[in-house]
Amino acid sequence: MRAGAKPALARALSLIEADLHGDTATALLDDAFQNPLGSIIGLTGPPGVGKSTLTNVLIRRFREAGKTVGVIAVDPSSVLTGGALLGDRTRLSTDPDDHGVFVRSMAARDRLGGLSDRAVAGAVLMQSVYHRVIVESVGIGQSEADIANLADLTVLCIQPGSGDSLQFMKAGIMEVPDIVAVTKADMGDAARRAVADVEGALSLSGVKVPVMALSSTTGDGVDLLMETIADVLAEAGKKKPRIREERARYWVRDGIKTYLGKDGLERFDCLPPNAPDRPFSALKETLAGLRRETR
Ligand SMILES: Nc1nc2c(ncn2[C@@H]2O[C@H](COP(=O)(O)OP(=O)(O)O)[C@@H](O)[C@H]2O)c(=O)[nH]1
Numbered sequence: 577m578r579a580g581a582k583p584a585l586a587r588a589l590s591l592i593e594a595d596l597h598g599d600t601a602t603a604l605l606d607d608a609f610q611n612p613l614g615s616i617i618g619l620t621g622p623p624g625v626g627k628s629t630l631t632n633v634l635i636r637r638f639r640e641a642g643k644t645v646g647v648i649a650v651d652p653s654s655v656l657t658g659g660a661l662l663g664d665r666t667r668l669s670t671d672p673d674d675h676g677v678f679v680r681s682m683a684a685r686d687r688l689g690g691l692s693d694r695a696v697a698g699a700v701l702m703q704s705v706y707h708r709v710i711v712e713s714v715g716i717g718q719s720e721a722d723i724a725n726l727a728d729l730t731v732l733c734i735q736p737g738s739g740d741s742l743q744f745m746k747a748g749i750m751e752v753p754d755i756v757a758v759t760k761a762d763m764g765d766a767a768r769r770a771v772a773d774v775e776g777a778l779s780l781s782g783v784k785v786p787v788m789a790l791s792s793t794t795g796d797g798v799d800l801l802m803e804t805i806a807d808v809l810a811e812a813g814k815k816k817p818r819i820r821e822e823r824a825r826y827w828v829r830d831g832i833k834t835y836l837g838k839d840g841l842e843r844f845d846c847l848p849p850n851a852p853d854r855p856f857s858a859l860k861e862t863l864a865g866l867r868r869e870t871r
């Protein structure tokens with residue numbers, strides 16, 4: 577897999593999907609978690625905002641910069657009736673002969689979005705193989721927190737003139753992204769107004785987040801996005817140990833909640849000591865322990 581063989585990665589991802597808590601999968605994932613090669617970039621936002629189109633642009637730009645790219649497209653439409661609800665969706669298009677790029681679609685946690693534990697595991701696996709892993713997910717409900725706990729950097733995409741920026745102001749509960757990208761800037765003044773709205777909302781709440789308008793169609797604003805991504809990743813690199821531990825904690829707790837419900841979470845009091853290094857086996861062992869208790 578590390579030598580760049582796509583079939584090997586594809587097999588590993590299938591193993592994760594089929595048997596996430598098996599010995600082979602957990603050993604593989606703990607190893608990947610301990611040996612990250614690159615960074616995970618989360619792209620969130622409502623359906624139709626332009627995430628996939630932007631992902632295509634990012635893939636191209638990273639490849640031009642000599643970086644390898646893995647993509648996980650988390651697709652809520654797979655649990656809905658067809659893709660029609662999401663309108664004219666852009667497909668991720670990559671060169672099949674390019675060994676430096678790999679794209680995988682994975683199902684969302686449920687119809688409200690959010691990352692399934694398999695999508696999280698898939699991203700961790702890809703992070704040990706590729707320089708940049710892009711996770712595209714529809715940003716509704718749980719998914720912002722899920723993305724924030726997975727990615728080194730999150731970009732929230734906002735559609736101009738859609739009321740997304742108003743939503744942004746109201747949503748005090750929302751995880752704060754690292755970058756806000758107002759998409760489709762080629763469509764006129766609405767993008768500029770949306771940037772101003774979001775900046776206004778952010779300054780009221782006292783957080784400093786770069787907000788920028790861009791167009792995937794014309795390429796305007798993409799250079800600035802690339803520079804900002806590089807800056808944020810450089811900053812994120814400095815706090816990695818702390819972030820890793822937080823992530824491990826979140827995944828173990830989240831896994832317990834997923835498999836044993838709130839009741840399981842209430843009976844779970846402390847994180848196993850190996851969790852910050854080996855979160856996947858820590859979860860497997862904690863689940864087994866809690867299940868034994870109930871018997
Ligand atoms: N005018 C314009 N349209 C765009 C731009 N980016 C995406 N779109 C269009 O918006 C629609 C939804 O894009 P898509 O990438 O599928 O959105 P997603 O659901 O967020 O992944 C498609 O018809 C795209 O062609 C852009 O920068 N400018």
Ligand SMILES: [Mg+2]
Binds near residue numbers: 628
């Ligand atoms: Mg999409």
